[in-house]
Amino acid sequence: MSLSDSVFDGLCKVIPGGVNSPFRAFHLVGGKARVMKRGLGSRIWDLDDKEYIDLCCAWGPLTLGHAHPAIVQAVTEAVSEGAIFGAPNKWELEMAERLIELVPSMEMVRFVNSGAEAVMSSLRVARSVTGRPKIVKFEGCYHGHVAPLDAVGKEADESGGPVPLGTTPAVTQDTLLAEFNNIASVEALFQKFPQQIACIILEPVTGSMGVIEAENRFLTALQNLCQKHGSLLIFDEVLSGFRVDTTAQKRLGIEPDLTCLGKAVAGGLPVGAYGGKKELMEKLSPLGPIYQAGTFCGNPVTMRAGIAALKEYSKPGFFENLEARCRYLCRNLAEILRPHQGIVPHCGGMFSVGFGVSQLRHHNDAFQQDTERFAKFFHAALAQGVYLPPSTFDAASISSAHSQDEIDLCLEKLKQAADVL
Ligand SMILES: Cc1ncc(COP(=O)(O)O)c(C=O)c1O
Known part of the structure; x- marks a missing residue:
């Protein structure tokens, strides 16, 4: 058993669901949440030293990346x-x-x-x-x-x-x-x-x-x-x-x-x-x-x-640069996922990944998304070393630490992840 899994089992005995906020659990995608130990820039590492490009960014606070x-x-x-x-x-x-x-x-x-x-x-x-x-x-x-x-x-x-x-x-x-x-x-x-x-x-x-x-x-x-x-x-x-x-x-x-x-x-x-x-x-x-x-x-x-x-x-161009890189990521990812009925709506540095609907306008569209296909893609991305939020409903994001090279690498990994679909 991996160190992450064994610590998570320990967490589950003393903290409900093993998490201090339910979003972090993998209940919407299945499997055990990864236990993380370190973050730097656009990357995080779990207890087994597996490295991930972080597209969850702690659910929002990390616009500057980890440990800026x-x-x-x-x-x-x-x-x-x-x-x-x-x-x-x-x-x-x-x-x-x-x-x-x-x-x-x-x-x-x-x-x-x-x-x-x-x-x-x-x-x-x-x-x-x-x-x-x-x-x-x-x-x-x-x-x-x-x-x-x-x-x-x-x-x-x-x-x-x-x-x-x-x-x-x-x-x-x-x-x-x-x-x-x-x-x-x-x-x-x-x-x-x-x-x-x-x-x-x-x-x-x-x-x-x-x-x-x-x-x-x-x-x-x-x-x-x-x-x-x-x-x-x-x-x-x-x-x-x-x-x-x-x-x-x-x-x-x-x-x-x-x-x-x-x-x-x-x-x-x-x-x-x-x-x-x-x-x-x-x-x-x-x-x-x-x-x-x-x-x-x-x-x-x-x-x-x-x-x-x-x-x-407040530095000149901060949000313009963030948005340009996020747009590039999302447009290319949308191309990768198009054959699998995937969409990647985005705004500024935020985006989400959904399957089975052609657009999102309100909650009715959102709740028609194919959560099973998302779960498959999530786990394939995780195996490739890309950490998405474990839910199709929740926004992913990039930070200013996600360089163009990092985004290109991320796209390569997500392209391979899409093969499971
Ligand atoms: C739009 C919005 N409002 C409020 C909150 C609550 O913030 P916190 O989790 O810091 O209490 C969240 C958290 O995800 C949120 O997304």
């Missing part, structure tokens, strides 16, 4: 000067100023520790300032481990369990489901629940039903609906932020009222952030009545890593 020298230096310096003070630090100021400059719709920002925290805090702001209970979300959009959002839609379909398992009906009774890229489905909810909808939340580029870009006219119509009805528009850019560009809102030309960020913001350190117009954010405690807090929020290690990451992202 600027992040390693920032973290090392920060830890040696004290990892946490529980009092304001000057790096919060620099980090907030840089982030606000890169995401102009955020006039003020709060840092938290995860994407889920950013989402739940933004919902609280929306409900508090509007005085309304209901939230519109889209089937197939993922927003993290957030009670009003995680037990409805795709997630419930996947687990097949009762909704909402482990919560009371009150937690989700105010969550309304609409269809992505279908404005009529949202208009119907506003008609049915007048003066009750606090906000619409969506991923402007989805990453959990394959990569789907929201259509521009759909986003404009959502913004108009929100303005007409006094509701807030929230973009969950936890996944798209600093991956498709600085943000999808920049790319698509629409500014939401509130933005949630996470993942890539701090170059691989645990972080979340949310922000928007001053008049909304100034309602947060201690200035206003809306409570949100956290011991580790804005700690100097994360802030200094974040500053280093934002400096890298």
